[in-house]
Amino acid sequence: MNGISPEVLAGLEAGLDRAERTPGVRAVVLASTGAAFCAGADLAHVRRLVAESGGHQAFLREAGRVLCRIEEFPLPVIAAVQGLALAGGLELLLCADLVVAAESARIGDAHANYGLLPGGGGSIRLPRRVGPARARYLLFTGDVRPAREFLDTDLVTAVVPDAELVAAVDRIVEKIARKSPSGLRRMKELVADGLEVPQSVGLRMELQQSAAHERSPDFEEGLSAFFAKRSPRFGDR
Template sequence: MTADRPAASPVTPMEHAIPFETIVVEKRGPACWVWLNRPAALNSLTLEMAHELEAAITAAEADPAVRSVVVTGAGRAFCAGADLAALHAHGGSIAAPLGDFLAELGRVFTRIEASPLPTIALVNGLALAGGLELVLCCDLVVAADSARFGDAHANYGLLPGGGGSIRLPRKIGPARAAWLMMTGEFLPAADMERAGLVSRIVPGDALVETAQSLVETLATKSSLGLARMKELAAIADGCSLEEGLRRELEIVADYATSHDLQEGLTAFAEKRQPEFTGQ
């Protein structure tokens, strides 16, 4: 099923939606919702889709009313990976087009991962190969109980090239990552929750309600504070303990001069809800 539309129906842009060809973008309250919209191809990734995803993230960041981004899929899949049929259609050697595609896809995925906005992957079906790599770039992962995850590259003699071979072991550990990458097996959401990739599992018909509740919760927090938390989380994967602790203190010290931290402390002392400004 889709995140909130019948599985058999393509996503249709609604009023105030930003027009794109391969995705649909809507602003819903404090969140920017992005649907991967190639349901007949299981939302497989193309360069056009990657560029549109980047444009959607950029537009969301430029809107001060947007406090988070939700990414989900139209139809019965979240994303089944790269559009291999389109790549194969080039004919001759696939090395050059594949290399160019993966380099650009990896750049866009890193751009999404580095966004100061909290990103939520709302996984409504299959998340395979490049689709799994997209999930790995999101901060929070809410999955339907029927969702399945897999690296799948080995099934066609391919290698993960959108960052999966680096991010997956860091997220779920090297042993589980090796299993997924080498076997090509699709695992249920419950297994991926236990592995540490999925944040929460809900019934399929509760995906939208859960996501809407989550974005409303995030909107009550300091946007600057959440952005700094993302910086802290990113540090943990790429440095020694000593370096990480040093960088943590630097970021906390910088944030200590912000309005939002002072407002939070004042609100606590006055026993009221804080009114954050993101500054």
């Protein structure tokens, strides 16, 4: 069920390291195989950690650090979700920029079902994505809902038939890969930072980033391509 464990966290971070140091990589896809995208933390492992002094809290801090790195990663991050995304699995997809879900996907917090609290940001990020009222319902009831129910929120970008999930994500990645890497990085920063500051401050930040981007090779390449009536050839980030 792809439960979150120290090994899974290390694997996620290794994938980010590889993406960051490989020229030409333009996006990261979080995907899985099996019956679940991620069913949350391995509770047997959690029980062992709780028996150790400070073990569980150390695990939560490490999980939180990796999740923040995914959220703040300079490349666009897309979650391809099939099956269950519960508890820590929900917290994982909350860190993605885009979430493409299969019809089979079911999403929920589920911590309350076992007397647990979110420890990977679920109670903080979820209200920002689905609104406080719906977040409270999901957190308090532990309900698991079809992904399609979240299309009217900022949680799920698209829902597609299971057999088309990989192709649908590939199409999005192909579109992103044709864009300016430095431009996308700046856009991602602006969206994230802009949500945390007053609009007037965000608008000033946007102007500052726009001025900086005008000095980039990608800006010149984009304009040159437009006037030459050809596709732009952007460099690596």
